[in-house]
Amino acid sequence: MAESLAPALDQGAGMPPTRLAAYRAxxxxxxxxxxxxxxxxxxxxxxxxxxxxxxxxxxWILFHNVHALGGLTFRNILLVFGIADLAFSVAQMVFGHVDxxxxxxxxxxxxVFYLRPQPVLLQVITSEIGLRRLARALVGLGxxxxxxxxxxxxxxxxxxxxxxxxxxxxxxxHSAMLVWAGGVQFFLVNGAEMxxxxxxxxxxxxxxxxxxxxxxxxxxxxxxxxxxxxxxxPALHLLGLPGPAWLPTWLAWWTPVFALWMWGLALFxxxxxxxxxxxxxx
Amino acid sequence: MPVRLLPYWRLFLAGVHEQSTYRLAMLGGLVANAxxxxxxxxxxxxxxxxxxxxxxxxxxxxMSAYIWLSQGLLGSVNLNGVSDFAERIKTGDVAVDFSRPVxxxxxxxxxxxxxxxxxxxxxxxxxxxIGVLVVGMTMPTTAWPYxxxxxxxxxxxxxxxxxxxxxATAGFWLIETRGVQVLYxxxxxxxxxxxxxxxxxxxxxxxxxxxTPFPSMMMSPIDILTGRVTVARSSALxxxxxxxxxxxxxxxxxxxxAGRRTLEVQGG
Numbered sequence: 001m002a003e004s005l006a007p008a009l010d011q012g013a014g015m016p017p018t019r020l021a022a023y024r025a026x027x028x029x030x031x032x033x034x035x036x037x038x039x040x041x042x043x044x045x046x047x048x049x050x051x052x053x054x055x056x057x058x059x060w061i062l063f064h065n066v067h068a069l070g071g072l073t074f075r076n077i078l079l080v081f082g083i084a085d086l087a088f089s090v091a092q093m094v095f096g097h098v099d100x101x102x103x104x105x106x107x108x109x110x111x112v113f114y115l116r117p118q119p120v121l122l123q124v125i126t127s128e129i130g131l132r133r134l135a136r137a138l139v140g141l142g143x144x145x146x147x148x149x150x151x152x153x154x155x156x157x158x159x160x161x162x163x164x165x166x167x168x169x170x171x172x173x174h175s176a177m178l179v180w181a182g183g184v185q186f187f188l189v190n191g192a193e194m195x196x197x198x199x200x201x202x203x204x205x206x207x208x209x210x211x212x213x214x215x216x217x218x219x220x221x222x223x224x225x226x227x228x229x230x231x232x233x234p235a236l237h238l239l240g241l242p243g244p245a246w247l248p249t250w251l252a253w254w255t256p257v258f259a260l261w262m263w264g265l266a267l268f269x270x271x272x273x274x275x276x277x278x279x280x281x282x
Numbered sequence: 283m284p285v286r287l288l289p290y291w292r293l294f295l296a297g298v299h300e301q302s303t304y305r306l307a308m309l310g311g312l313v314a315n316a317x318x319x320x321x322x323x324x325x326x327x328x329x330x331x332x333x334x335x336x337x338x339x340x341x342x343x344x345m346s347a348y349i350w351l352s353q354g355l356l357g358s359v360n361l362n363g364v365s366d367f368a369e370r371i372k373t374g375d376v377a378v379d380f381s382r383p384v385x386x387x388x389x390x391x392x393x394x395x396x397x398x399x400x401x402x403x404x405x406x407x408x409x410x411x412i413g414v415l416v417v418g419m420t421m422p423t424t425a426w427p428y429x430x431x432x433x434x435x436x437x438x439x440x441x442x443x444x445x446x447x448x449x450a451t452a453g454f455w456l457i458e459t460r461g462v463q464v465l466y467x468x469x470x471x472x473x474x475x476x477x478x479x480x481x482x483x484x485x486x487x488x489x490x491x492x493x494t495p496f497p498s499m500m501m502s503p504i505d506i507l508t509g510r511v512t513v514a515r516s517s518a519l520x521x522x523x524x525x526x527x528x529x530x531x532x533x534x535x536x537x538x539x540a541g542r543r544t545l546e547v548q549g550g
Contacts, residue, residue, distance in 0.1 A: 043461025194310030
């Protein structure tokens, strides 16, 4: 890897390297590294696409058996699924590497990150970028596009802005979930499944019709981990449908606030974790 | 017990101990099982209700039984395709396995089955308990489903370990098998009936699922245990499971032999 880093760092020869040069060098080397096992890279891409596709199929099968669920038809749910899955895949592509925190912690790899003069979180994120997840984002994007064209949506400026703000906020929420989960790993060490319940459970929840949820689920995935308010509720608003109990559609405009809440929680947890860490030995 | 089988029995017990050591991981797994379980309850109950109370042989009670049994089996049936053996091929440690006086396949499968059995207590039982106590679920009151269901469960668990082993042997040729593992994870969960029971699939998709070994890992044991299928159908399902197990073990054996010839370990 040292060799592959050299050319990127040399580009600034003669001048002091900019602050971003190191990140750029690492990222481009990670991208090249992923493509070096070619057969694996292509099966990775195919697998990633298939994940999104099958998750959509699982939703479709339910609607194949009944016409409407919780007040939504399959056309309607395509919109919810599209927003949620697109946001989740983009978040996974950029922040997905935080998922490997348990390995970093157990193997003591994290100690190296502490020694470098850059924030640990930024180093963990840039130590890999999951290109294969682009394939999955395509499924989300496709579902969103079909959902937007098949449904009767009144295209005002307000609705267009709402859609854009929703996608950005939802991506921020799913990214923050990964950072939060990474922060919790400092305390759990070997309990990744505990946070998976909310990170991946959250993705599953975000693509659902939240009106069928029990009250505890509405609290957990409606507000604490704001999944329903960043996909289902804005979709209802775009479709001009009324919201169920606890999830009124005016909340659709509050998605940035929920994203801020989730990032606040994520950064707080991450900082606590960083302070708690005692080193992996060795 | 014949002396030849003794090492595998010991490896099985080692698997049981290994799995029992990680208590916090078990708790984490249980939290995940329960969270996903409640989300499945919400969607699948709503589907059954929207269909008028019964859907393809499921009512609320039997749908609940499907949900909590499938969640309880998640710690024991390997639906992610991740295995230690794949990692050992990648690192070259497999060379050590080949020099041992036991079959690498037998050793890997015995250990994984041990881990799976150990997970039934702390992950399987609480999941079913949530189903019974919090949500409510219907289980059969006759003996047949349990008499056929327990061996079916044992075959399902062993089949999943044997399949994941066979998958790992791809590493002899590919080295990095993460892509193959991800493909396996996606397809196996879907066709094993993890998120949606196969009975709800449209006909052509259900036919596709039954052409794979995946329903034999999870859907068949659940269908038998919950008494959703008749005794005759249960026996047939168990028979199909045994055939898949035999085929998978044979495939694993052949692939190991072929892989051993191509294996190149670098460094030293």
